[in-house]
Amino acid sequence: MAPAVRIKIKGLYGLPTKRTPVTPAVLSMLTGFFQQHKGHVLGLTGAGVSVPSGVPDYRGTNGTYRVHGEYTPILHHELVRQHASRQRYWARSFFGIRPAFRAKPNTIHYAFAQLENKGFLTGLITQNVDGLHSLAGSQNVLELHGTLRQVSCLNCGYVESRDEFQHRLEELNPEWTDFWQTMARSGKEPTRRPDGDVDLPPNLRYEDFKYPTCHHCHNGHFMPTVVFFGGNVADAVRKQSYEMVDRAQALLVCGTSLATFSAYRLVKHAREQGKEVAIVNFGQTRGDDDATVKIEAQAEELLPPVVQLLDL
Numbered sequence: 001m002a003p004a005v006r007i008k009i010k011g012l013y014g015l016p017t018k019r020t021p022v023t024p025a026v027l028s029m030l031t032g033f034f035q036q037h038k039g040h041v042l043g044l045t046g047a048g049v050s051v052p053s054g055v056p057d058y059r060g061t062n063g064t065y066r067v068h069g070e071y072t073p074i075l076h077h078e079l080v081r082q083h084a085s086r087q088r089y090w091a092r093s094f095f096g097i098r099p100a101f102r103a104k105p106n107t108i109h110y111a112f113a114q115l116e117n118k119g120f121l122t123g124l125i126t127q128n129v130d131g132l133h134s135l136a137g138s139q140n141v142l143e144l145h146g147t148l149r150q151v152s153c154l155n156c157g158y159v160e161s162r163d164e165f166q167h168r169l170e171e172l173n174p175e176w177t178d179f180w181q182t183m184a185r186s187g188k189e190p191t192r193r194p195d196g197d198v199d200l201p202p203n204l205r206y207e208d209f210k211y212p213t214c215h216h217c218h219n220g221h222f223m224p225t226v227v228f229f230g231g232n233v234a235d236a237v238r239k240q241s242y243e244m245v246d247r248a249q250a251l252l253v254c255g256t257s258l259a260t261f262s263a264y265r266l267v268k269h270a271r272e273q274g275k276e277v278a279i280v281n282f283g284q285t286r287g288d289d290d291a292t293v294k295i296e297a298q299a300e301e302l303l304p305p306v307v308q309l310l311d312l
Helices: 024-036 076-081 083-102 107-117 162-172 174-186 235-247 261-272 299-311
Strands: 041-045 121-126 141-143 146-153 159-161 222-226 250-254 276-280 293-295
Touching: 024 250, 024 276, 024 293, 024 299, 041 107, 041 235, 041 261, 076 083, 083 146, 083 162, 083 174, 107 121, 107 299, 121 235, 141 235, 146 162, 159 162, 162 174, 235 261, 250 261, 261 276, 276 299
Parallel strands: 041 121, 041 250, 121 141, 250 276, 276 293
Antiparallel strands: 146 159, 146 222
16 A cells, blocks of 8 residues: 655644633623624534534544644545555545444534524534534535535546445445444444544455445546545635625634634635624634634533523
């Protein structure tokens, strides 16, 4: 197998040094933010909102990039061009996707859905690929970096569900299925990444893993419909994200350090238009200097009680 390409992980912003006390005054301020811009607030979320659901993040206090300093993500061009890289990815994802799909929405996801349902939120842009916002009931959701719940053919563009693709992987790799079932019965699970990828035990070889070609064009290879390192947000998605910011009066950023430029540029775009930007994140973010309001706290401490106050 070709050696993994080493890249330097950027965007490890400072860990929290202080916490904003969640006082009645702070709750009142955020409630007023929604009341002032009712129907015109756009949400922008990141991995931090899914951590309470058991989905690990990359850059948080216990994130992969901090805990595993030598971790090397799979690059877009590797999946597109290299058979060995596809074997490695699908073998690890074969195990990792199961617990990832068992994750359920948490109080933050439900709070965003309620804010939209009550007419306070105009929509939501998420960097997350777990689909939990939609499962919680949010309707107008733009998945900036795609979704793990689908795969697409690199040759013809055919799309199928990740569940269906998983069944085909199981049929091609019965010995891996047996290993997973044995591991599940023992109650053990491998270390999992935010994208469903996991660390494999040393007795399994990536070179043994088989993955299917597209049964639509009978030639192409599949990849998840997510933006990998070295890949780009689709032009249509980027355009839609800007249009959503254009239509909003204010931006609420939650659970993200805004390390990826695809998200940070939306904050810059909002501020260039003179729009208010509130950031709720426990830790430094790339957009702190652009924010009109920064609350150094976990979103689950703030959003559920704010939803209750907006009902009064």
